Amino acid sequence: MTALQDPPATEDRLAASWATQPGAAGWFTALNHKQVAQRFLVTAFVFFGLGGIQSVLMRWQLGSAESTFLDAQTYNELFTMHGTTMMFLFAVPVGEAFAMYFLPLMLGTRDLPFPRLTAFGWYIYVLGGVFLYSSFLFGQVPDGGWFAYTPLTGPEYSPSSSIDFWLLGVTFVEIATIAGAIELVVLILRYRAPGMKISQMPLLAWNVLVTGIAVIFAFPPLVVASVLLELDRKIGTHFYDPAAGGESLLWQHLFWFFGHPEVYIILLPGLGIVSTIVPVFARSRIVGYSLIAVSTVAIGILSFGVWVHHMFTTGIPQLGLAFFSVASLFIPIPSAIQISAWIATIWQGRAVWKTPMMYVVGFIVIFVLGGVTGVMVASVPFDTQAHDSYFVVAHFHYVLIGGILFPVLAAIHFWMPKISGRMLDERLGTIAFWLTFIGFNVTFFPLHITGLQGMPRRVYTYAESTGWELTQAIATWGTVVLTLGLLMTLGNVVHSARYGERAGADPWGGETLDWYATSPPPAYNFRGIPEIASRSPLWDTRPFRPRYDPATWQDELREPRAPVRQVVLTSVLDAVPEELVTLPQKSWWPLVMAVALTVALIGTMIDVYPLALTGVLAAVVTGVAWIWDRQDQR
């Protein structure tokens, strides 16, 4: 390492101020982005496992005609929880979690801008998820589908509390997502290493920036929609009640105004992961950096203009149909630009076929297939036929599993060496990849055919005379293979964390600053903050030798004058260093705040309003304490 990274001869104040307090108190008050992001990652994968179990049960039920393995009510509960879990509790948080762990490293800084908010986000994410899943204990599992259409979910047709579990639990998770988005946007705009102009930051940062801004605009309408529905259910307002002037279709508009950008909120971090991995394994700089960045922004903007394509069959005016159909047909353009850029990069370089690269290519194949069916359903006449059929089920599993699961699996193989300091097994990884890739296609390709044969989604069984049994049975056997592949990856990760080969700081010959930190990185990420002058800092000079000016801000960051956590703020566009600021070191408030809000939630749920009021007041008091008290600035 260069002089910039040498520890001081005397007292190491930097390591001391970034250390987490030992013991349970340290665990609950920890704020460091890597610690909290690891919790996010583990939690997201636990929920992925739960959602996966639900899907296996459903596939088993559908594997044969007139099966009695599950009854209709259980099936309704399972598909609701499967969709809700995968969309809200896995796909969105997992993308944010990877960004929270790796973006500060890639941008050359030490933490996220609001460390207490990071911890708070994780607490309410977990508590919201646990709240939603506690519905199983009370036998009141949500059964209204993952988009919870009214009037089915209104007070008249869902009088039990199952939908309240859904509305309140999901709202908690949404708040966690919004908090994470605010953090990441400020991180990307203000925390980049000095010299890293916005036109030089890693493409993952562009994707996460657009994702964050999309979350900020798309999630609040769903929070509003959920609160309005909860008001309808709890205090008798009439927003979705046609008898008193409300409209059921209002829910669909608000839901899909969130729901369609949501798809891109899930997808964009995946695209960013792919843009990060492709150049490293193609051994070539990315082709068309600016085009990829611009098309990322374009996808983000277009995603807000297409929500009605989920509502083509609701009887809205022709002009609306035409507008939203055309807008949907624009989406493939920026997507195709990115795919072409990746292919050109692989073509230009000399590809090294390691597991992360295999998942990336698997992603490209699956995502293109999902994109093609997407163009088909964007056309109103075709959609009218395919709507609510298994064709749509096949389409969105291709887009979502292709769009986020494969990039996430690539990211696991790519970055686990950085997180744990140990390599995954390459042979096991290759076998797992082929099982996952083949299993996925065997599961979901036949569903296109079942859909075109007319099988509607969300039916718990079907008659033998329909002729759907063959394709459904193939899909079920595909699920067995897919599950085997995913379990093998899990085994690989667990095994390697302990017995894997040591990775070293930079096992892949990486391009970005995350590979400049040791594996696993210290709590402060970098002892000296490097100055950057290009897009691929680690490729410009090997070994990487950042400029070091003694007796400047670099020195103060290397050896803080007091035991404080310091980071450097830089300007938005050119990343000129502007100021050193200190961050909180530990805090109880995030946990206390999350618990107080959960008390309010439970009080609302069981209609004990004094309890709810106690929770709200406790949250207000905690909020004041949170603003007032910052440990290191008494």
Place this chain on the structure above:
Amino acid sequence: MRTSGHTGEAAPRPAPHIARGTGWWGMLLLQLVLVSMLAALLFSYFYLRDGFDTWPPAPAPAPALGLTAVATGLLVLSAVPVAAVHLAARAGRGDGRFPAALAAALALGVAFLAVQFADYSANDVDPQRDVYGSLFLALAGFHHVNAVLALLGLGVVLLRVRSGGMRPREQEMVVTAAHYWYFVVWSWIVVAATLYLIPRFW
């Protein structure tokens, strides 16, 4: 570059740093979240209003404007002391009149809420009767929740400034709380125009 932003520092930070610190950015993004919520509520209002021939639907009368005009005046007035404190804090000027100005803003904000609540009973707003009342609750409720939270924020700032003067941390709090209060003021003008004027013109 300013290289000593750390612990317990007494001197205020100069204007260019405090004006666009991370607190400012966080508040900006929070406001975008709130704007998005407000837009969803306004969309709901106009979408549902479109389903009626007459608005407000009988038996609700068109809302009277007297009380809300007074309340709106008080709220707009409250922005003046907040802006004065905000600009001074941004320039790094400590000033003994800050607590008084913040207290005046707090009093005006509380008076605004009191007058508005008197207005709701005078105007017979009933969220359970029909969707018109429900929408009144949703839009006004959204605004008032934010108003209460922002008032709490101003209260914390008042106590901090009174006890500790204007150090970097108080400066950042003033900038953040002031921007939240500006949102409360301008979003009320939008909400009040929708709730009180739309029934008269459409």
